[in-house]
Amino acid sequence: MKHWFPSTQKKTVVEHRLQRFVVIVCACALSTSLLAQEPIPVPIPLKEPVAEKAEPVELLAPPSGVDLKLQLQSWVAEQKVKNPAQLKMIANLLVKLEAPLSAEEKLNLALEIFSNVKPKAKQLIKDYRISDQLPQLSNPPILVDGEADTIYLANVRYYVARNLTQFRMVDRALNIFNSIQPKTLIDPAGFLFFKAACEHHLLQKKDCGKTLDQLLNHTESVPERYRQVAVLMQADLETLKEESLDEISRKMSDVERRLDLGNSGEKVQKVEDEIIASLDKLIKKMEDQAKNSSSSGAGAGNSSSPEGGADESRVKGQIAPGEIDKKKLSNNGGWGQLPPKKQASAKNIINRNFPSHYRKAIEKYFKKLATQKANTNK
Template identity: 35%
Template sequence: MNFKSTIACAAVVTLFCVAIAPTTVSAQDELEKRATWSFPDQLTVKADLDKYLSESEVSEAIQQQIAILWEIPIESDDRSLLLDQLINSFALANKDVRELTARLDTTPATAANIIPTMLTDESQDDFLRNNLRLFYARWLAHSDLQDECLQVLEGITPSQVVDPATLLFYQATGYHRILAKDVCLQKIDLLLENEEQLPRRYSTIAKLMKADVEPLKSDSLDEVARLMADIRRRLKLGRAGTRVRKEEDDVIAKLDKMIEELEQQQQQQQSGSGGGSSSSSSPAQDSSNLGGSGPGNVDNKSVKEGDDWGALPPRERQKALQQISKELPAHYREVIEEYFRKLARDEG
């Protein structure tokens, strides 16, 4: 190969490297951008556990029992098994954890009206407390106690627990259940950053939740129906407090607004179609006589100040209900029926 050919080859290689370099850097940047959290490996978790056991002055015999639990690697991709194994280790080493986990096995979650003290005690070791909070919150979520679950998880970040996917998943499901749309979508997007490493049930449900909540509009019948479902959930769990009363008031206010908008639309339609036989395509002159033979009296029987839908007689109320709920899905009709029942109770 002569000198000129060598120079030509070098130039081609240089151009090729320059061409692919931005693509490679771009791919790396995209990966770093997406991966804002990661799964800790089993060896790292075991090292953190050994540090806790050493600082807690756990006996040698207990440490040997715990070591046996960790001798066989967890082969499953389900990282929640790693959380369970860690909690079992804590239970062997810590009497309070042992009593708490035993209580969870025998006590219904609906009876958990108070968060255990050790979950809120900041003097506890952070590694112990944060992972125990996640374990406890998962137990609450399995009984549909979403508010309590979110309360326990508040402030925990993915880097503080051994199973960040479970943390983000139950935060997302909790916010989805209480209709906190924006926060729910944030948690779902964060969870799906590591979609390929997630348990399939997590990724599938996360995508379903996103598709479900993304089109949700404020003050829509869909939102009202969901609020009513959340009210029923809370009442069924015996959580009839301030939050339920607020949601009930929100439902009434949203339905009042929708009904008012329907009335306005109906009035506009009637005004647009009631021009009479003297209509013209050009505006009337100020001094012209438009004709007509009516006496000029106004019928005041339906123009009473203070009239509203809540004051309608039962028969008229039922007629209005049928008009409003015409062609709507059944669960929307139930919402509107409940609205009128509440108005009737308030009047009584």
């Protein structure tokens, strides 16, 4: 398991919680096996909240080549460009809009025109282009001052936010996305898709749901690749439960992402605290389920056993006290005294009862424990 906590103390706390959780899962799994594979009781889901009154949603569509050409010509005129060579280059770019182009291709042409007219835009587009290195972050007025409600500001900010998303800088990207008025965008489908990707990664379930609904149901000319991934994100959100192991694992991945990017401030520490609190609640829930499972199993055993069966057992016609060998329990985080076949049986139960990424996480955790034990014994 990667050390994704900057604080050694918090890292130790989370590892302790995970160890307890894995032990409880194994105990519940073995108990389930012994009780004829009876499933662990599932809590009754809460009633769905009353649906809020839907607000009218505006239909978004990319501008046609003709409309975009007129908008860009008007913008160039407002900049009072007088250099003949510059005007000729812009005219050659505008002619290309007469051919059928995708929204992304139209955006690239517009950005080229912005770069030709505005040196600051040219530098910004260069700084945030996709490359093998992370961009040098800055806060120029073009990115942070007010709302982007013009064709120039909206599309330059969208370009930067889109590329920040691909650099995994989703927090900063989402701040920029939220400052953009989508009506002036050349590629509204791309804007909604990447904005939803940021919200999905940050587990902003409600906001992401609205963005995906706008993309899938109220936006024209959505590329098929965006549509397919958006449907998957929508389905994923519907199954995501608050404070579930799934949500906890995603928060852990988010902390790891932030640390990889060199972020370890208050936001990271806040997510760390949320992870620890969620683990505590999940462990408490699993412990309660384990107790209930043990109680019901003991009751079933007593009701089906003959009187006095708990005190004595009969083997080959002989009567002997009903005792078993005491096992020495281990607190080293391993599988205790379980023989290999029992270990395999427990793992199989985990495989059946939990999604595959849970199994991988548990296996990875046990491998780490085994490595630590081997290093300790050296």
